[in-house]
Amino acid sequence: MKDLGSLRYFLGIEVAYSLRGYLLSQSKYVADILERARLTNNKTVDTPIEVNAKYSSSYGLPLSDPTLYRTVVGSLVYLTITRPDIAYDVHVVSQFVASPTTDHWAAVLRTLRYLRGTVFQSLLLPSTSSLELRAYFDADHGSDPMDRKSITGFCIFLGDSLISWKSKKQSIVSQSLTEAEYRAMSSIQIAHNSVFHEQTKHIEIDCHLTRHHLKHGTITLPFVSSSLQIADFFTKSHSISRFRFLVGKLSMLVAATS
Template sequence: MERLKKFLLNRFRIKDLGDLKYFLGIEFSRSKKGIFMSQRKYALDILQDSELLGACPDKFPMEQNLKLTPTDGELLNDPTKYRRLVGRLIYLTVTRLDIVYPVRTLSQFMHQPRRPHWDAAIRVLKYLKGTPGQGLLFSATNNLTLKASCDSDWGGCRATRRSVTGYCIFLRNSLISWKSKKQTNVSRSSAEAEYRAMANTCLELTWLRFILQDLKVPQIAPAPLFCDN
């Protein structure tokens, strides 16, 4: 490590700032348990700009059976406010797996946001009010083996009838990759939607295995993949 820093100092004008603590709105803290990464200040800034610091927190970021469409409700008078809010929430998903699905849903209506979309975005902010410091812990004790979980709905999008794939991948107990994305094709059954979700997760697992192999962390055994079938 010292040789690498000396090599870089000889060729570039850089400074050694020590252990990483804050970078691009992301906070890092170290302990014997590992490294904790969060965006607490960034989340509080969003709440302050939205004048919701005094709002009552909600327990869930989105109602379970809420189905938003591009045509329900009246158009917003100022769509730029909605676009700016959703854009900031997208960056918050760097450390917040729990809001990936609602933020992905809200980002589909950036071109013509309506009142129900705005109300759903406010619901996400009220949820953040109760959990501003939630983040990711990268454990110091880890055997560096991959495992994954995936799931999907069936025809969840009312406009296109396409299903949504969701997965999360762990390096032992540390969450390192996650996604919530609408599937490319329409699935004709719930089983087909589940298989598409598993296929997408396998692609990510394969890519991560190659990355770990380049980092000299070979995966000897197959990675277990858990699905809700």
């Protein structure tokens, strides 16, 4: 064994140090993706996906050669290691790798144009973070136009450091918003209430598990207003102002070049 010095670059992830903490980025990896995709102009956009954008396997014309689509989307999946700001749109375009269309490729191009304008976006892990674990969960009920499954989003912080996040489709169709949100661990009222009603009978297992940990103090379920529900970022597209607000809550910033 030998000391290789301070960590600077590992598997495409760049690490920078400052008095504020550690900065994780993949700027070189982003540049490689943009080059691989062969974008024809320098246009940039403010958000990686259009507001209220919906995509289906039947939208657009099939791509004659889906190889580039699959390659770029696979690269974007790896990029989400340090870029939670593209997690939702990467989740969307990843669903169509088997049979991508022109509409799906247009969605990928928009994400790439957003990345072109945010190449040096970094994830900050503050040096002053506490060891308190906080998690935000949310669900967008029946939002997938193809099968009406709900989208679950979550993000987990250790102190002020974002350490885990996800945007994913739930495995089964939820029959109500209550059910979708309970599966996403955000239905506080039902967890505190021991009386079930007709709409929640079929999620008793989820409810009992949550209530068990609540009763034993493993977790607490404080109320979070909709405006401050950070996990909402991972369930749908947003306006420019809302998008920027939530990105700020995720401790993302533009790193200085070195």
